[in-house]
Amino acid sequence: MRSIELFAGAGGLGIGLHRAGFHPVQVVERDVYACDTIRENQRRAGSVVAHWPLEQGDVRTVDFGVHEGKLDLISGGPPCQPFSMGGKHKAYDDARDMFPQAIRAVREARPKAFVFENVKGLTRASFQNYFQYIQLQMRHPEVTARADEDWADHLARLEQHHTSGAKGGLNYRLVTRLLNAANHGVPQKRERVLFVGFRDDLDLEWSFPIQTHSAEALIWDQYRDGSYWDRHRVARKDRPENEALTARAARMEARPVGEAWKTVRDAIHDLPDPEHDTVRARAVANHRFQAGARSYPGHTGSPLDEPAKTLKAGVHGVPGGENMLRKPTGEVRYFTVRESARLQTFPDDYVFHGSWTETMRQLGNAVPVRLAEMVGRDVARRLRFAA
Known part of the structure; x- marks a missing residue:
């Protein structure tokens, strides 16, 4: 099934959807370090991203009309800094808000379905109206903002259109849900907002898969x-x-x-201790000890025998008390990049490019591969049923 992946990052969402049966004909990412990670894995035989047509650049310059009527899926995670608890909470006043570009891609390419994701912060009460605005644009991508029309006026016009009865043109049936990745077998308490839409003319019914853990x-x-x-x-x-x-x-x-939540111990038990077994640890890709971890109020690390707390990217690098393992003794140390990749359910043969801080940023921004695959398989199944 043909797809486009936008705002690909290090590849978490795209890898999961690829495993679910979607094969990208275009992959767009602006960040050079994330692109370097994808390119490094493309050089590895058998990599899931080996044949991804990666395009490093600004999504705002891409013409999606060339794909009109040819795509099963458009997917991506529009940059989340405007809504992240770790960001500055500027939302629609933030130039980094790329939801308008995601919706433009849908409008121009007219895919059968789309899957977009974002952080839990998008659902905060202070963003409620803008959250509704995003959803209405996804439902009716051809009802575009007029020149010099602010978002609140555009929202009012979208609400009128949505409640007006019979509608022509391009419309999508949208389902939105806040999912906790731990409830679906990911060893991390990571909550993401998922937007899944099916083109209205397909006349499909769909709901999110039930939790398994x-x-x-x-x-x-x-x-x-x-x-x-x-x-x-x-x-x-x-x-x-x-x-x-x-x-x-x-x-x-x-x-x-059902199954039990997966824990940090479940995820990393077979990896050598990077602090005390350095010889064996160095034989594992991206598995190097990082010194300097310390615990302080509100940042005490992830207990070994629970799912990890949400991995963070950080506005100015990795926060000092985040992304740490807390041992039963109370000692703490930073997760290695490989351990963090396990917590995000990336395959072990997938390597990350850049410094520890940079690779942790990539991982902190990623969608767990398993969560993406779980949603993607159900979307693919529904599209095949309609074919």
Whole structure:
């Protein structure tokens, strides 16, 4: 199935969608370091991005009309700094807001479907009207802003159009949801807003896949039957005690249906310790110890036996107390790039280009590959059913 990937970054969303059956005919990314990462992997035999037609440049200069009527999917993560909790929260006043370009791509290429994603911050109350504005533009991409029309006036016109009854032209059926990646098998509590739209003339019904993993199942495995610790060969004397979680597990009548949340230990248990087993660690790509981690109030790292906290990109590099592992002893250290890639479910043969700070920025901005693949497979299935 033919697709275009916009704002590709290091490739998380695109790799997941590629695995789901979408094959990009154009991949657009502006950042040189992210492009270097993709290019470095393209030189590796068998890489999932080996045949991606990468175009380094500004999406605002791309003519998407050449793809009109030829695409199954347009996907991408418009830069999220205007909405990120770590950004400056300027939203529609921020020149980095690339949602208008994503919507232009849909308008010009008229794909059967689109998948866009953004950060949880987009759903904050202060952005509520703009969030609705984005969604209405996705539903009706041909209702464009007039010259010198501000976004609030354009929103009012979109609302009138949306409630006017029968509509001609290009329209999409849109479903939007805030998803926690941990609920879908990603070893990280990472919440992303997903926008999935199908062209109205296809007359398709669709809903997001149900979650497959839960915190309750993990609590059972850790504090009721102990199978989690047995699997990781943790001696009984070394297993943490938690009265609240033990009591919670005791109140469960049966193990919850589905799989347990994946933890940091699940993700990295087979990697050598980068701090104390440096010889073996250096044999693993992107697995180098980074000194300087410290814990301070509000930034205490990710416990080993829970899903990781959300990996952060940071406005000015990696925040000092983020992206850290907190060991059962209370000690902390930074996650290596490879460990972070595991937490984002990138394949182990996918390498990242640049300094530690730069590669962590790429990872902090990425969509977990597994989450993208999960959504993509369901979208692809629905499109094939309609074919």
